[in-house]
Each structure stands twice: as C-alpha cells, then as structure tokens.
Amino acid sequence: MAEKKWPEDWQEVNPGCIVFRPGSSRDYHTGTWRAERPVWDNSRCIKCGLCYIFCPEGCISEDADGYFAADLNYCKGCGICAHECWPLAIKMVEEE
Amino acid sequence: MTSVELLALAAIGEGRYAQGFPSFGPERRGAPVEAFNRINDTRIKKRQRIYRPDVVVVLDPGLISLVNVSEGLKPEGLLIINTSKSLKEIEKHIQFKGRIALVDATAIAWKELKVPITNTTMLGALVKMTDVVKLESLNEPIEHRFGRIANRNLAAMKLAYDEVHLA
C-alpha cells in the first residue's frame, strides 16, 4: 500500500487546498478491504467491455488479448461488474 | 439627463468641479424626470439630492401644470421655463415669486433639430442667464456626444442664448 502524506499543521495545508501533484488519487488504495472479489472466466467472456464501463471505481482494464480484469489495489468487491455481465463470465468469489 | 451631463462635462473641462446625476430610480424614455448639477470651483463633497436649488430649468412646458416646478427653489434663485406663452398666461401654474426667464426652446429645437428635444437648447438659456459655465465650454462635450448633428445642437443652443429673456 502506498504511503499517505497528509498535512498535519495548518502551515502544511496547501494554499486553497490545491493538490499540485497529479495522479495523487492513485496513492489511495481503495481495495485494501473486500468481502468478495470478481473473477473472470475468459471462456465465457465475449469482450463486450460492459464490466469496464460499469465499474464505479474505474479499476477494470483491458489486457492485450482483449480480456478484462480488475486491479485489486482499487477493487472494492461491489459486484456490479458481475451483475452486469450478461454472458455470466464474472463470478464473485469470497476473500479468504 | 443629457443636459446635466453636458453641463457637468463643460465645467470639468474648464478645470472646475461638477456633479451631474439623475433623480435616482427606474426610468423610461418619455416620463418626467429630474436631473441635477452641482458646479463649484473647489471639490464638491455633498452627496445627496438637491433640495434647495439656485436654478431650476424646465425643459418641457407641459410640466408646469403637472408639478410644482419651483419646489425648494431659493427665493433669490432663478426659474427658466421653456414655453411659447407669456408669463401672464402661465402665471397661474407657478408658485415662485422670484426671477423667471422664458424662452421658446421647443420652437428653436423644431427649427434647428427638427425634433422637439430641448436639452441642448435650454443649456444656452441657462448659460446666458447664469454664466454658470462659458458658452464655449459646451462645444467639446456637445461635439463629442452628438457627432454629425453637433453643429445643429450648437446652433440651437446659441439661438436660445440670444432669445432667453427675463419675464
């Protein structure tokens, strides 16, 4: 997990609370706690990309072959991708 | 309001101080309005409506039967009225007992400007009666404001300057 650097004292707060460093939201791993995670069965996947579109976290991406997977650093296990996958290629599996 | 602005600019052009402002409020073309000037050689500090003027200029002859045009006018002040009538004929509408000057500005405006708009014309009458600014000081503001028709306005102003008379 990436280290969070929060301003502590008022002097450390950026003027206007401007975040000068781009991409800082990547440091905040939202996938550190999950009850279930999605698993793709590529034999059923028809590469429609609906799971990528519906993911509210935007953490599903397409690989070089056109199949999809979730970045588990950010996946919260909400199950929307599995719910929307009408070929039923995605199964929500319990985390150990 | 135009006459008030031109007068203010004329005084300012002479290096003096002036305020020109309308009776504040929602306005429309054609409704009776009041506008005010203060002219002074030193900085003017008063920021309020004028309640006791030294001079009142009435641009529209119809107003005298509608309102008391001389309300607040100082007893030693001057009332200048645009009218084609004689003082005897309009006396009954006027409460003021001091100096009154008359000029038929509407006729002059029709002649020179082809419209019954008497704002610049009446400035000529005002200057003749009070010397509040030099007549030439109005040239530049009028030229700037009226462009092509400035000459006709200046002519109307000069005619009123010559024709205005104490009643």
Add this chain to the structure above:
Amino acid sequence: MSKRIGMEIALAAAEAAALCRPEVIAAYPITPNTHVPEHLSEIVAEGRLDAEFITVESEHSAMSACAGASGAGARSFTATSSQGLLYMAEILAIVSAMRLPVVMIIGNRALSGPLNIWNDHSDIMSQRDIGWISMFAANGQETVDMTIQAFKIAEHQDVMLPVNVNLDGFQLTHVVEPMFMPDQEEVDRFLPPFKPLAALDPDHPVTLGALGLPDIYAEACKSREVTLLNSKKVILEIWKEWEQQFGRKYEPIESYKTEGAEVLLMTMGSMGETAEMAIDELRQEGVKAGLLKLKLWRPFPFEELQKAVKGAKVLAVTDRCLSYGGAGGPLALEVRSALYAQKKRPAIVNYIIGLGGRDVMVDHFKDMISRAAKADTEKPKEAYEFYGVRG
C-alpha cells in the same frame, strides 16, 4: 499620462477595469451596477480590450465562470449588486477558499424586502465573513484607483485572494464627476501579468476544489485566515506604490480634522464626503469633532482603528446597514469588538442611517454628533439608534 476627465463613475469603473487587461469578464446586469458590465461589453466589442466577455444568464453563473476562468489562469472580473451578490453567494465562499484572485465591483444596493434598488450596504455586509478582501470607495477617483489596485492586491503571491471594491449605488454609480484616469502605459507599469498559484492545464494536471474532511478543514480555515490577515501588509505596500506612481494617498482609515477631537464620527463609502462638510461646520462653531473614513473593511484594520480613536471621548459609528436581531450595524459591531480589550476607549454610539437610499445630509451628521457627544457621561439606553425612522 493620467488625464482629468468627466465621466459617470460606473463607466469610469469599467474603463479602469479594462485598463487592467482582464481576460475573462462574466457578468449579469443589475441596477444600479448595470453600466459597469455593459460598458465593458462595449469596450470588448469595440476591440479596445482583448477579453472573453461571457454573457451569463445569472450572477451565480457569472461568479462560477470567473472561478473556472481564474482556475485556468485567466485574470477574471465581474460586477454586481444586492440580490445578484446573494445569488452568487455560494460561489463567493468557494472563490476565496480556493485562493482565486477574482476582482469584483459591487454597486452597493439594499437587499430586497421591500424591493429597493437604492443605496445601502446591506448587500456586501451580508457577505462580510466570506474571506474576500473588501474596500470602500467614497468618490469617483477612489473607485477608479481601487479597481486598479484590486487586481494587484488580489494577484500578489502572498495574497492570492479575491477582492471586491464597493461603491454606493446611484450615489456614486450614476454621478458624472471629474477624476484622473490613468492611461494604459501607466497601468501596465503598475500591474504585472497574472501568475496563478496553479492553473488547470491538461499537460500539468492539478486538483482545484478538493474535499476537506473534518480532520483537515479547521487547518485549512486557519491557513486562509492567516493569509487574509497578512494581506493587510501587502495592501499597505501596494498603496504606497500607488502613491509614488500616481500621487494619491490611501490608508485603511483616513482621518479628517481629528486633531484634538473629542467626538469622532465614522463612515464608510460616499456619505463620508457629506460628513466632511458637517465636520467643517462644527469646527467653525467651535465643536471639537473629527471624522474617520474607513476604506479597508476586510481585513479589518484593528491597529489603525485603535490609533485613530486615541484621545477621543466618543465615537459615533454610522452604519448603512443593520444586522437584524443583533446589536446594531456591522461596522459598529466590528469596532466595538476591536476596541473591547483596550484599557482606554471611547464610548461608542451607533446610528443606522441611509437605509434603502434615504439621503444622509449634513444636518443629520451634525445632529448625530451633538447627541452622541454626551455618550461618555450619559450611557445611551439602546445599543444602536435607528436614525430618522418615523414612528
């Protein structure tokens, strides 16, 4: 070379703003302020100013557009009054929190209820706590000067806060009077180009308008407050620069005939000029009265106030606004707080005057001063007096 001109003050304010080369102007008309954005739109249309003039459909959109433009690194400007200011109220808070140096001219007009388009200070006073720098102009010259100063103050690296310049609606906006208008070369010399803290740029992404959780919000507030308080130093420096370049002096509180004064009168805005006449007459009559004209409202000039009232027995504070349900007008409330901890302070009397554009006259000021004069020995019964109210 500055030229002495005669011009309606609202138009002059627009000309002054145009000299500062704003890049985005987003405004919506409202009486009595309309001539400011209207004239600016003419200046842009005539090609005299290269700016994006956005004819927004409301004041809320006007300030939102200015916020976005400023966030993208453009010098932004707007103008409004009264209900228009309230309409943009939520964005006012955001603009100052985000440290966007937007400049706004406010033609002070009474807040509605009953609908009133005439002058008083209730509009800006309803927004006094929102973190903007606030100045009050008392005449046409101050309007022109403060408009130009506002950009430099707002964009100073140690400030980066929005600034509003207040001028009395109608009493100032609609008056033609003489003033010196600087030329483009002089303003370019005075005002450098805008260098924002950060600008929205796809090549260099930043986040503007972040979320602040409870554990950081208070620290963000303190950071903002310290900046606003420290901006006074910058304002004083910039006023010194102005005096050096243009020969006109500005200070947070201007004192008029206060030497040896026992009773002081305090005003904000154009009624201070009429008050000068009252002081002149009283001094002629042998009354030891003086006048304090407040020009800098936020950040409030605590030290200057404490110094200015030294030795006076009574301070009569006039407010062109009432804080309903409170202890009087905003200026008096501020002044009382500012002087509370002082061991020696004048008795403070508060008059609410001029609401809804009612004329405040020389005789009124003289009357207020003569009645306030006894306040140090006979404590006034009320916290404030609604001067001249019938009934």
